[in-house]
Amino acid sequence: MSRLWPEGEPIQMQTDADGRPLRFVWRERPYRLAQIQQRWQVDADWWREAGRIWRDYVAVTTTDGLLCVLYQDLLTENWFLSKLYD
């Protein structure tokens, strides 16, 4: 099963000294990253009223076996959950 949040679910992310994500809290539950599968950066839509989409995406597996896509909004530096696969 997969779920997608177009607006992004806010999460609190903890990173290491180099900025690599380590663990995050979503809906008050903690998750720890087991592996980073893929990383990419998007910079688009800057011309739209709603504004620029400038994000660092990361597809990760958590220690409890969840596969999710997280991103950091590079304008606000906040982290969000975008997609979740069970």
Add this chain to the structure above:
Amino acid sequence: MPEYAELHCHSYFSLLDGAAAPEDLVTQAVALGLHSLALTDHDSLAGVVRFERAAQRAGLHAVIGAEVTLADGQHLTLLAETQTGYANLCQLITASRRPRAQHEDAPPVALSPPLPLSPASTWQGKVTPALQWSDLAAHAQGLIALTGCRRGPVAAPLLAGDETAALAAIDRLRAIFTAGHLYIELQHHALPDDDRLLRRLLRLAHRTGLPIIATHNVHYAVAAQSRLRDALTAIRHHATLAQAQRAGHLPYNSSYALPTPQAMAQRFAACPAAIANTVAIAARCHVSLDFSAHRLPTFVNGQGKLGKVGDNLQSPIAQSPNLPISPNLSLSHSPTLAISPFHHLYNLCHAALPTRYPTLRPAVLTQLAHELAVIEQAGLAEYFLVVWDIVRFARAQGIRCQGRGSAANSLVAYLLGVTSIDPLAHNLLFERFLSPDRFTMPDIDLDFAADRREEVIQYVYAQYGHSHAAMVCNVVTYQARSALRDLGKALAIPVETIEQIERRLDANSPQAAADQIEQWLAHQAAAGALHHSPSTIHHLAQLLRHIDGCPRHLAIHSGGMIITRTPLDQIAPLEPATMPGRYVVQWDKASVEDAGLIKIDLLALRTLGAISEALGYITTTTGQTPDLDALPLDDPAIYRMLQQADTIGAFQVESRAQQQMLPRLKPACFEDIAVEVAIVRPGPIQGGAVHPYLRRRTGAEPVRYLHPSLEPVLAESLGVLLFQEQAIRVAMLTGGFTPGEADALRRALARQRSEREMAALRTRFVTGAAAQGIDTATAEAIFTQLASFAGYGFCKSHAASFALIAYQTLWLKRYHPAAFYCALLNQQPMGFYPPEVLVGDALRHGVATLPPAIACSDWRYTLERQENGRWALRTGLCIIADVGEAAWERIAAVRSAGAFADLADFCRRTRLPVDVVTSLIRSGACDAWGERRALLWQVGDLDYRPDAFDLAAAPSAVDLPALAAVEQTAWEYELMGLSPERQVMAHYRAALRRQGVVSTWQVKQMEAGRRVRVAGYVVVRQRPATAKGILFMSLEDESGLLDLVVKPATYTALRETIRSHALLVAEGVVQRSGRATSVLVWAAEGLG
């Protein structure tokens, strides 16, 4: 700190893809501490000269390359390692841009023989570049290949998971590029599959044993330019940004700026060899873009014989000095003997002496010997012969031509017939054109009659071949208007809003437009009227700032050609131009010069065409052909015309600004005309030369010289520095400079200088002056004058060349006005004034204009003899809107079978479309057959049927009101832009008189300070950049033209009125300056 060289980088010469100037890339590369930088634009070397020069200045090592597009659309990165590699790269790009038909299954092309001259019908013009593998194989020597970006022949199949295809591509490349010349190219831009691609490429490299190299596929210098790249990409796809993004055309993110070495090292931490190899490759690449050794064409004389450089064989027959200049002057009577080009030049000059100098003075011979010596030393004899040959050809074909520019300083050029100005009689200076220690190439510009210039260009191609002669390109950059439109579309701003902005804009450059738009946004009240989101308009302004200087496309330069000894496609790539039969080199004028090549400008001057045509009419009507080049230059009638500013239609001296200056300057001799031509320009006006000169001329100020030694140099311009030749002479006489140094000083002073540079130049000058016995204070003062002059000084020989043409056109206007005006009208568009003004001026000079008439008009204007014996102009049908040449041909064909009896007869026999017939009627061309409204009524029901013809006869019962005279005139202005027989203001004259509104002639009789109301047709509107926002207008009525001046504050209030009305009533006060009149306007309203 890791060392990194960026070897895959695009400038804005990757059209509508790259977003940075080559200079910006160099600056940023240095700032980031890159080891070297390569320029690899798409299928183009258009930017390499600028790039290399900038890199040299900045102390950065430059690598020359290109990203070529292969036949299947894939990309390959090529770097030139050696000069051979560079030549091959040029040939490859040329090959990739050649028309397709020659490609299919063709064997590898040997490109050095001439490129084929396709007949016009099959000419394809610009094609999408597509390089055949066979061509690549044939021209790979000296090149290093990198396997390319994601669209490369190796990466593309890997992305699709097809390792076999990737390996096949590698095999193919390995067959072409030897060991050490092929590298697997690695890039990483944080795209989702970049990690995977990188892994696969590394695996492949390991498997094949090929070395790896990291690049960053740079498309701009700094991240701030990424948005411009997005916009350019959208423009390239004719889409909005949103559409382009949806279609997947836009870059994924904004990471394509020049990277720091650290960032690259980090990206490729797993394979540091990829980073180290960038430096290793860069260090191997050395290419020179100095082609000065290749530039001199091999002269081909009029009989097609090549003169060989180095032949010093003497002609066995002693040449008689009285030989006339013969078009086929070949002085070797034995086919096996050839004389050197210099010898040929020598003979030509001496053969011309009797014609040019019937009374030979020793001074002429001394000057000739001096010039020939300099030419020989500079090795330029062939260059002169090439130019001579082109002029000889043109004259032989009856094409009027004249050399302009600094070349007119040369006696040799005068003797060869290239220029028409006697440099000795006009006190010109050869060193302005050429001197032994000169560092730049001489510049010979040739003006040809506009309508026949193409024949000359084709002659050059025929003589030297398409491999050795090509047009120089012109880089068309974005201006405010084009940028606004293209960027507006990309941002999905509605057309109406863009038009609104355009109307309110007063800017030429995108940068200035951005400033103005930002200002409007700052004034929020005004912004509300823009009907669009402020943030989008902000984006627009930002993009406008970045797009300033960015090329839009490459076009052909108006006339510059280069002719070279080495086949051109080894020097720069060639592209077919849109015009059939033309190839264009990818470099523009500046790049061509910086690369050490010589450019000859073959320019089109419509005035020369007009003169030719006028002479033709004179020959036809009088049986005689005046020799304009032999006119004595002291006819008082001509100078009277100048002093009264009766110069409409004359070359260079007809503009509004000129007409204001002429009555003040009052030219009385030929030199004065040259001064007039030189002085009415933004430069001298801004540089403050105009007023001192005028004051001294009118005696308001005494003529002074800073030092007696300057008197011989500056006497001709009353002590004021006006001409570049004078500046050079001053530097030589006063500062003790050699001619070359003096010219270098002049050019250095004309550029932007640092404080230090200025101080150094000043010191040198003052020291040199001291050696001449001139005290420091005086020397300093002279230098200051030189420095402030330098920006605007005009080339005297150029002014003199133009003054000669001005004199000739004035002579034609005075003594053969009908022929003159007829030619001018037929050579439109040209000159400062529209046809409407020319027709009015003709009438005031006794030449009537007859309306268009189906029975007697031609397509163009013709001369018709009237009953009183005078010649009049018959309006041609070409100026009537909607009547095209096809319609005319039909009329002419049918008319020759017999005159038309009436409208019905005309329509039946010509079967022209209704709209054409309507235009003909409304313009007055059918007036012979009845009143215009009645005729229109008839034609309203025009019905062409295969076997019959029906035209509704005007029922006598219907009483149609005849067209009022003013309506007639209105229709004529609408359809032709003028009324042949009556100036529009004539209709209002009675009413205006009653209201106390005067005519333009009356204003010119009034004293200064008088308040006045004057009405007329606005024929000119100008806001010159030098005039600080002042608007100049010319108002025309039956009696002539009058200048109006509108100050900025008034303009703001009156702008709508002025811009939306063609007929104005202006109120203001009369101003006078000597005999020049104008009205300073404070109020205006539309008329009618």
